[in-house]
Amino acid sequence: MAPVTKDSINRRKVKGVEAMKNTKREVNRGAWTAEEDQKLAEVIETHGAKRWKTIASKAGLNRCGKSCRLRWLNYLRPNIKRGNISEQEEDLIVRLHKLLGNRWSLIAGRLPGRTDNEIKNYWNSHLSKRMNQKEKQNGANLTRQMISTDHQKDRVQTKEDSSSEEGATSTSTSTTSAASKGGDQNSDINIDVDDFFDFSNEGLLNLEWVSKFLGQDDGRWFN
DNA sequence: AAGGTAGGCAACCGCCACACG
DNA sequence: TCGTGTGGCGGTTGCCTACCT
Incomplete structure:
Protein backbone atom coordinates (compact mmCIF):
# COMPACT_ATOMS: atom_id res chain seq x y z
CA MET A 1 0.00 0.00 0.00
CA ALA A 2 2.62 2.44 1.06
CA PRO A 3 5.42 2.42 -1.48
CA VAL A 4 8.79 2.83 0.14
CA THR A 5 10.56 5.59 -1.69
CA LYS A 6 14.17 6.66 -1.35
CA ASP A 7 12.96 9.76 0.43
CA SER A 8 11.05 7.77 3.00
CA ILE A 9 14.02 5.51 3.55
CA ASN A 10 16.29 8.49 4.06
CA ARG A 11 13.84 9.99 6.48
CA ARG A 12 13.80 6.73 8.37
CA LYS A 13 17.56 6.77 8.43
CA VAL A 14 17.62 10.26 9.91
CA LYS A 15 15.11 9.17 12.52
CA GLY A 16 17.18 6.14 13.22
CA VAL A 17 20.23 8.26 13.83
CA GLU A 18 18.28 10.42 16.22
CA ALA A 19 17.07 7.33 18.02
CA MET A 20 20.61 6.08 18.24
CA LYS A 21 21.78 9.33 19.76
CA ASN A 22 19.12 9.05 22.39
CA THR A 23 19.70 5.45 23.27
CA LYS A 24 21.81 4.54 26.24
CA ARG A 25 22.75 1.17 24.78
CA GLU A 26 26.32 0.58 23.68
CA VAL A 27 25.60 -0.45 20.11
CA ASN A 28 23.79 1.42 17.40
CA ARG A 29 20.31 0.24 16.61
CA GLY A 30 17.62 1.10 14.19
CA ALA A 31 17.86 2.17 10.60
CA TRP A 32 21.18 2.17 8.84
CA THR A 33 22.68 5.35 7.45
CA ALA A 34 24.18 5.60 3.97
CA GLU A 35 27.56 6.10 5.60
CA GLU A 36 27.24 2.89 7.59
CA ASP A 37 26.18 1.03 4.46
CA GLN A 38 29.23 2.27 2.62
CA LYS A 39 31.61 1.32 5.42
CA LEU A 40 30.09 -2.12 5.71
CA ALA A 41 30.26 -2.74 1.97
CA GLU A 42 33.89 -1.66 1.84
CA VAL A 43 34.95 -3.97 4.65
CA ILE A 44 33.07 -6.92 3.17
CA GLU A 45 34.65 -6.24 -0.18
CA THR A 46 38.12 -6.56 1.29
CA HIS A 47 37.56 -9.19 3.97
CA GLY A 48 34.64 -11.19 2.66
CA ALA A 49 31.23 -11.82 4.14
CA LYS A 50 32.20 -13.86 7.16
CA ARG A 51 33.18 -13.26 10.77
CA TRP A 52 30.52 -10.65 11.20
CA LYS A 53 31.72 -9.48 14.56
CA THR A 54 35.13 -8.76 13.07
CA ILE A 55 33.54 -7.02 10.12
CA ALA A 56 31.54 -4.82 12.44
CA SER A 57 34.61 -3.76 14.36
CA LYS A 58 36.80 -3.35 11.28
CA ALA A 59 34.19 -1.12 9.69
CA GLY A 60 34.15 0.99 12.80
CA LEU A 61 30.45 0.41 13.06
CA ASN A 62 29.06 0.46 16.53
CA ARG A 63 26.76 -2.40 15.64
CA CYS A 64 26.59 -6.06 16.48
CA GLY A 65 27.66 -8.65 13.95
CA LYS A 66 24.17 -9.93 13.55
CA SER A 67 22.94 -6.53 12.51
CA CYS A 68 25.72 -6.24 9.91
CA ARG A 69 24.95 -9.67 8.53
CA LEU A 70 21.27 -8.88 8.22
CA ARG A 71 21.95 -5.57 6.53
CA TRP A 72 24.28 -7.18 4.04
CA LEU A 73 22.07 -10.14 3.23
CA ASN A 74 18.83 -8.22 2.96
CA TYR A 75 19.94 -4.96 1.44
CA LEU A 76 23.55 -4.46 0.40
CA ARG A 77 24.36 -7.80 -1.18
CA PRO A 78 24.87 -7.57 -4.95
CA ASN A 79 22.27 -8.98 -7.37
CA ILE A 80 19.44 -8.39 -4.98
CA LYS A 81 16.08 -7.84 -6.59
CA ARG A 82 13.81 -5.52 -4.76
CA GLY A 83 10.05 -5.38 -5.12
CA ASN A 84 8.04 -6.37 -8.20
CA ILE A 85 7.66 -10.02 -7.40
CA SER A 86 6.54 -11.63 -10.62
CA GLU A 166 -21.87 -57.27 5.98
CA GLY A 167 -21.28 -55.52 2.68
CA ALA A 168 -22.62 -52.27 4.02
CA THR A 169 -20.12 -52.30 6.89
CA SER A 170 -17.13 -52.74 4.61
CA THR A 171 -18.27 -49.93 2.33
CA SER A 172 -18.66 -47.60 5.26
CA THR A 173 -15.21 -48.43 6.62
CA SER A 174 -13.44 -47.82 3.35
CA THR A 175 -15.19 -44.50 2.92
CA THR A 176 -14.13 -43.35 6.36
CA SER A 177 -10.57 -44.45 5.72
CA ALA A 178 -10.38 -42.51 2.50
CA ALA A 179 -11.82 -39.42 4.11
CA SER A 180 -9.30 -39.50 6.92
CA LYS A 181 -6.52 -39.32 4.41
CA GLY A 182 -7.89 -36.31 2.65
CA GLY A 183 -7.42 -33.72 5.37
CA ASP A 184 -3.95 -32.17 5.41
CA GLN A 185 -2.14 -32.54 2.17
C1' DA B 1 -7.60 19.61 7.64
C1' DA B 2 -7.08 16.26 11.19
C1' DG B 3 -7.19 11.91 13.27
C1' DG B 4 -7.59 6.95 12.75
C1' DT B 5 -6.40 2.72 10.42
C1' DA B 6 -4.18 -0.63 7.55
C1' DG B 7 -0.41 -1.97 4.58
C1' DG B 8 4.39 -2.59 3.81
C1' DC B 9 9.04 -2.94 4.97
C1' DA B 10 13.38 -2.90 7.70
C1' DA B 11 15.28 -4.31 11.69
C1' DC B 12 15.43 -6.63 16.12
C1' DC B 13 14.83 -10.61 19.29
C1' DG B 14 15.24 -15.14 20.91
C1' DC B 15 16.23 -19.68 20.03
C1' DC B 16 18.87 -23.31 18.00
C1' DA B 17 22.76 -25.65 15.69
C1' DC B 18 27.34 -25.97 14.74
C1' DA B 19 32.38 -25.20 15.16
C1' DC B 20 36.20 -24.86 17.88
C1' DG B 21 39.30 -24.91 21.76
C1' DT C 1 32.83 -34.16 26.77
C1' DC C 2 31.83 -29.57 27.85
C1' DG C 3 31.65 -24.58 27.47
C1' DT C 4 31.73 -20.66 24.61
C1' DG C 5 31.30 -17.99 20.48
C1' DT C 6 29.16 -17.28 16.18
C1' DG C 7 25.97 -17.68 12.48
C1' DG C 8 21.41 -18.78 10.75
C1' DC C 9 16.58 -18.74 10.99
C1' DG C 10 11.70 -17.66 11.96
C1' DG C 11 8.75 -14.71 14.59
C1' DT C 12 7.74 -10.25 15.94
C1' DT C 13 7.92 -5.31 16.46
C1' DG C 14 8.28 -0.48 15.21
C1' DC C 15 7.98 3.03 12.02
C1' DC C 16 6.39 5.42 7.89
C1' DT C 17 3.04 6.26 4.35
C1' DA C 18 -1.31 6.26 1.99
C1' DC C 19 -5.98 5.92 2.38
C1' DC C 20 -10.35 6.56 4.71
C1' DT C 21 -13.76 8.99 7.52
Whole structure:
Protein backbone atom coordinates (compact mmCIF):
# COMPACT_ATOMS: atom_id res chain seq x y z
CA MET A 1 0.00 0.00 0.00
CA ALA A 2 2.62 2.44 1.06
CA PRO A 3 5.42 2.42 -1.48
CA VAL A 4 8.79 2.83 0.14
CA THR A 5 10.56 5.59 -1.69
CA LYS A 6 14.17 6.66 -1.35
CA ASP A 7 12.96 9.76 0.43
CA SER A 8 11.05 7.77 3.00
CA ILE A 9 14.02 5.51 3.55
CA ASN A 10 16.29 8.49 4.06
CA ARG A 11 13.84 9.99 6.48
CA ARG A 12 13.80 6.73 8.37
CA LYS A 13 17.56 6.77 8.43
CA VAL A 14 17.62 10.26 9.91
CA LYS A 15 15.11 9.17 12.52
CA GLY A 16 17.18 6.14 13.22
CA VAL A 17 20.23 8.26 13.83
CA GLU A 18 18.28 10.42 16.22
CA ALA A 19 17.07 7.33 18.02
CA MET A 20 20.61 6.08 18.24
CA LYS A 21 21.78 9.33 19.76
CA ASN A 22 19.12 9.05 22.39
CA THR A 23 19.70 5.45 23.27
CA LYS A 24 21.81 4.54 26.24
CA ARG A 25 22.75 1.17 24.78
CA GLU A 26 26.32 0.58 23.68
CA VAL A 27 25.60 -0.45 20.11
CA ASN A 28 23.79 1.42 17.40
CA ARG A 29 20.31 0.24 16.61
CA GLY A 30 17.62 1.10 14.19
CA ALA A 31 17.86 2.17 10.60
CA TRP A 32 21.18 2.17 8.84
CA THR A 33 22.68 5.35 7.45
CA ALA A 34 24.18 5.60 3.97
CA GLU A 35 27.56 6.10 5.60
CA GLU A 36 27.24 2.89 7.59
CA ASP A 37 26.18 1.03 4.46
CA GLN A 38 29.23 2.27 2.62
CA LYS A 39 31.61 1.32 5.42
CA LEU A 40 30.09 -2.12 5.71
CA ALA A 41 30.26 -2.74 1.97
CA GLU A 42 33.89 -1.66 1.84
CA VAL A 43 34.95 -3.97 4.65
CA ILE A 44 33.07 -6.92 3.17
CA GLU A 45 34.65 -6.24 -0.18
CA THR A 46 38.12 -6.56 1.29
CA HIS A 47 37.56 -9.19 3.97
CA GLY A 48 34.64 -11.19 2.66
CA ALA A 49 31.23 -11.82 4.14
CA LYS A 50 32.20 -13.86 7.16
CA ARG A 51 33.18 -13.26 10.77
CA TRP A 52 30.52 -10.65 11.20
CA LYS A 53 31.72 -9.48 14.56
CA THR A 54 35.13 -8.76 13.07
CA ILE A 55 33.54 -7.02 10.12
CA ALA A 56 31.54 -4.82 12.44
CA SER A 57 34.61 -3.76 14.36
CA LYS A 58 36.80 -3.35 11.28
CA ALA A 59 34.19 -1.12 9.69
CA GLY A 60 34.15 0.99 12.80
CA LEU A 61 30.45 0.41 13.06
CA ASN A 62 29.06 0.46 16.53
CA ARG A 63 26.76 -2.40 15.64
CA CYS A 64 26.59 -6.06 16.48
CA GLY A 65 27.66 -8.65 13.95
CA LYS A 66 24.17 -9.93 13.55
CA SER A 67 22.94 -6.53 12.51
CA CYS A 68 25.72 -6.24 9.91
CA ARG A 69 24.95 -9.67 8.53
CA LEU A 70 21.27 -8.88 8.22
CA ARG A 71 21.95 -5.57 6.53
CA TRP A 72 24.28 -7.18 4.04
CA LEU A 73 22.07 -10.14 3.23
CA ASN A 74 18.83 -8.22 2.96
CA TYR A 75 19.94 -4.96 1.44
CA LEU A 76 23.55 -4.46 0.40
CA ARG A 77 24.36 -7.80 -1.18
CA PRO A 78 24.87 -7.57 -4.95
CA ASN A 79 22.27 -8.98 -7.37
CA ILE A 80 19.44 -8.39 -4.98
CA LYS A 81 16.08 -7.84 -6.59
CA ARG A 82 13.81 -5.52 -4.76
CA GLY A 83 10.05 -5.38 -5.12
CA ASN A 84 8.04 -6.37 -8.20
CA ILE A 85 7.66 -10.02 -7.40
CA SER A 86 6.54 -11.63 -10.62
CA GLU A 87 3.59 -13.98 -11.04
CA GLN A 88 5.99 -16.82 -11.61
CA GLU A 89 7.87 -16.06 -8.44
CA GLU A 90 4.65 -15.70 -6.51
CA ASP A 91 3.41 -19.02 -7.81
CA LEU A 92 6.66 -20.65 -6.80
CA ILE A 93 6.52 -19.12 -3.33
CA VAL A 94 3.02 -20.46 -2.79
CA ARG A 95 3.94 -23.92 -3.98
CA LEU A 96 7.10 -24.04 -1.94
CA HIS A 97 5.30 -22.79 1.13
CA LYS A 98 2.75 -25.53 0.72
CA LEU A 99 5.56 -28.03 0.62
CA LEU A 100 7.95 -26.56 3.17
CA GLY A 101 5.89 -24.37 5.45
CA ASN A 102 7.52 -21.28 6.94
CA ARG A 103 11.04 -22.26 5.97
CA TRP A 104 11.78 -18.98 4.33
CA SER A 105 15.46 -19.49 3.79
CA LEU A 106 14.81 -22.67 1.84
CA ILE A 107 12.14 -20.94 -0.19
CA ALA A 108 14.42 -17.97 -0.81
CA GLY A 109 17.06 -20.38 -2.02
CA ARG A 110 14.86 -21.16 -5.00
CA LEU A 111 14.30 -17.52 -5.88
CA PRO A 112 17.43 -15.85 -7.19
CA GLY A 113 17.98 -12.37 -5.83
CA ARG A 114 15.25 -12.67 -3.24
CA THR A 115 15.91 -12.73 0.48
CA ASP A 116 14.16 -14.81 3.08
CA ASN A 117 13.10 -11.62 4.83
CA GLU A 118 11.52 -10.24 1.68
CA ILE A 119 9.68 -13.45 0.98
CA LYS A 120 8.53 -13.70 4.56
CA ASN A 121 7.26 -10.13 4.46
CA TYR A 122 5.61 -10.69 1.10
CA TRP A 123 3.91 -13.80 2.39
CA ASN A 124 2.70 -12.16 5.57
CA SER A 125 1.40 -9.04 3.88
CA HIS A 126 0.10 -10.43 0.59
CA LEU A 127 -0.16 -14.15 0.22
CA SER A 128 -1.31 -15.32 3.64
CA LYS A 129 -4.50 -13.33 3.34
CA ARG A 130 -5.22 -14.70 -0.09
CA MET A 131 -4.45 -18.19 1.14
CA ASN A 132 -6.90 -17.75 4.00
CA GLN A 133 -9.56 -16.61 1.59
CA LYS A 134 -8.84 -19.56 -0.64
CA GLU A 135 -8.97 -21.95 2.32
CA LYS A 136 -12.32 -20.54 3.36
CA GLN A 137 -13.59 -21.04 -0.17
CA ASN A 138 -12.23 -24.57 -0.22
CA GLY A 139 -13.73 -25.20 3.20
CA ALA A 140 -17.13 -24.16 1.96
CA ASN A 141 -16.74 -26.34 -1.11
CA LEU A 142 -15.55 -29.22 1.05
CA THR A 143 -18.56 -28.88 3.33
CA ARG A 144 -20.88 -28.94 0.35
CA GLN A 145 -19.00 -31.96 -0.99
CA MET A 146 -19.25 -33.78 2.34
CA ILE A 147 -22.96 -33.12 2.60
CA SER A 148 -23.38 -34.42 -0.91
CA THR A 149 -21.24 -37.46 -0.13
CA ASP A 150 -23.21 -38.17 3.03
CA HIS A 151 -26.42 -38.15 1.07
CA GLN A 152 -24.92 -40.56 -1.43
CA LYS A 153 -23.68 -42.78 1.41
CA ASP A 154 -27.12 -42.75 2.96
CA ARG A 155 -28.59 -43.89 -0.31
CA VAL A 156 -25.98 -46.65 -0.64
CA GLN A 157 -26.47 -47.66 2.98
CA THR A 158 -30.21 -47.95 2.56
CA LYS A 159 -29.77 -50.00 -0.57
CA GLU A 160 -27.20 -52.32 1.02
CA ASP A 161 -29.13 -52.66 4.24
CA SER A 162 -31.87 -54.18 2.27
CA SER A 163 -29.50 -56.73 0.67
CA SER A 164 -26.48 -57.55 2.85
CA GLU A 165 -25.52 -56.13 6.25
CA GLU A 166 -21.87 -57.27 5.98
CA GLY A 167 -21.28 -55.52 2.68
CA ALA A 168 -22.62 -52.27 4.02
CA THR A 169 -20.12 -52.30 6.89
CA SER A 170 -17.13 -52.74 4.61
CA THR A 171 -18.27 -49.93 2.33
CA SER A 172 -18.66 -47.60 5.26
CA THR A 173 -15.21 -48.43 6.62
CA SER A 174 -13.44 -47.82 3.35
CA THR A 175 -15.19 -44.50 2.92
CA THR A 176 -14.13 -43.35 6.36
CA SER A 177 -10.57 -44.45 5.72
CA ALA A 178 -10.38 -42.51 2.50
CA ALA A 179 -11.82 -39.42 4.11
CA SER A 180 -9.30 -39.50 6.92
CA LYS A 181 -6.52 -39.32 4.41
CA GLY A 182 -7.89 -36.31 2.65
CA GLY A 183 -7.42 -33.72 5.37
CA ASP A 184 -3.95 -32.17 5.41
CA GLN A 185 -2.14 -32.54 2.17
CA ASN A 186 1.22 -31.95 3.80
CA SER A 187 0.76 -34.89 6.10
CA ASP A 188 0.61 -37.10 3.04
CA ILE A 189 4.05 -36.04 1.95
CA ASN A 190 6.20 -37.94 4.32
CA ILE A 191 9.66 -36.77 3.31
CA ASP A 192 12.56 -35.23 5.10
CA VAL A 193 12.98 -31.97 3.24
CA ASP A 194 16.40 -31.33 4.72
CA ASP A 195 17.72 -34.53 3.18
CA PHE A 196 15.63 -34.23 0.11
CA PHE A 197 16.54 -30.78 -1.09
CA ASP A 198 19.72 -30.57 -3.02
CA PHE A 199 19.50 -27.41 -5.11
CA SER A 200 22.94 -27.57 -6.56
CA ASN A 201 22.05 -29.22 -9.85
CA GLU A 202 18.66 -27.73 -10.53
CA GLY A 203 17.73 -24.77 -12.59
CA LEU A 204 16.23 -21.95 -10.63
CA LEU A 205 12.57 -21.14 -10.99
CA ASN A 206 11.95 -24.60 -12.29
CA LEU A 207 8.47 -25.59 -11.23
CA GLU A 208 8.57 -29.16 -12.43
CA TRP A 209 9.99 -30.67 -9.31
CA VAL A 210 7.43 -28.86 -7.16
CA SER A 211 4.64 -29.95 -9.40
CA LYS A 212 5.83 -33.51 -9.04
CA PHE A 213 4.78 -33.43 -5.40
CA LEU A 214 1.93 -31.03 -5.39
CA GLY A 215 0.35 -32.00 -8.65
CA GLN A 216 -0.14 -29.91 -11.77
CA ASP A 217 -3.90 -30.19 -11.33
CA ASP A 218 -3.69 -27.47 -8.73
CA GLY A 219 -3.14 -25.00 -11.52
CA ARG A 220 -2.59 -21.45 -10.44
CA TRP A 221 -3.43 -20.58 -6.91
CA PHE A 222 -4.94 -17.21 -7.39
CA ASN A 223 -7.22 -16.46 -10.26
C1' DA B 1 -7.60 19.61 7.64
C1' DA B 2 -7.08 16.26 11.19
C1' DG B 3 -7.19 11.91 13.27
C1' DG B 4 -7.59 6.95 12.75
C1' DT B 5 -6.40 2.72 10.42
C1' DA B 6 -4.18 -0.63 7.55
C1' DG B 7 -0.41 -1.97 4.58
C1' DG B 8 4.39 -2.59 3.81
C1' DC B 9 9.04 -2.94 4.97
C1' DA B 10 13.38 -2.90 7.70
C1' DA B 11 15.28 -4.31 11.69
C1' DC B 12 15.43 -6.63 16.12
C1' DC B 13 14.83 -10.61 19.29
C1' DG B 14 15.24 -15.14 20.91
C1' DC B 15 16.23 -19.68 20.03
C1' DC B 16 18.87 -23.31 18.00
C1' DA B 17 22.76 -25.65 15.69
C1' DC B 18 27.34 -25.97 14.74
C1' DA B 19 32.38 -25.20 15.16
C1' DC B 20 36.20 -24.86 17.88
C1' DG B 21 39.30 -24.91 21.76
C1' DT C 1 32.83 -34.16 26.77
C1' DC C 2 31.83 -29.57 27.85
C1' DG C 3 31.65 -24.58 27.47
C1' DT C 4 31.73 -20.66 24.61
C1' DG C 5 31.30 -17.99 20.48
C1' DT C 6 29.16 -17.28 16.18
C1' DG C 7 25.97 -17.68 12.48
C1' DG C 8 21.41 -18.78 10.75
C1' DC C 9 16.58 -18.74 10.99
C1' DG C 10 11.70 -17.66 11.96
C1' DG C 11 8.75 -14.71 14.59
C1' DT C 12 7.74 -10.25 15.94
C1' DT C 13 7.92 -5.31 16.46
C1' DG C 14 8.28 -0.48 15.21
C1' DC C 15 7.98 3.03 12.02
C1' DC C 16 6.39 5.42 7.89
C1' DT C 17 3.04 6.26 4.35
C1' DA C 18 -1.31 6.26 1.99
C1' DC C 19 -5.98 5.92 2.38
C1' DC C 20 -10.35 6.56 4.71
C1' DT C 21 -13.76 8.99 7.52
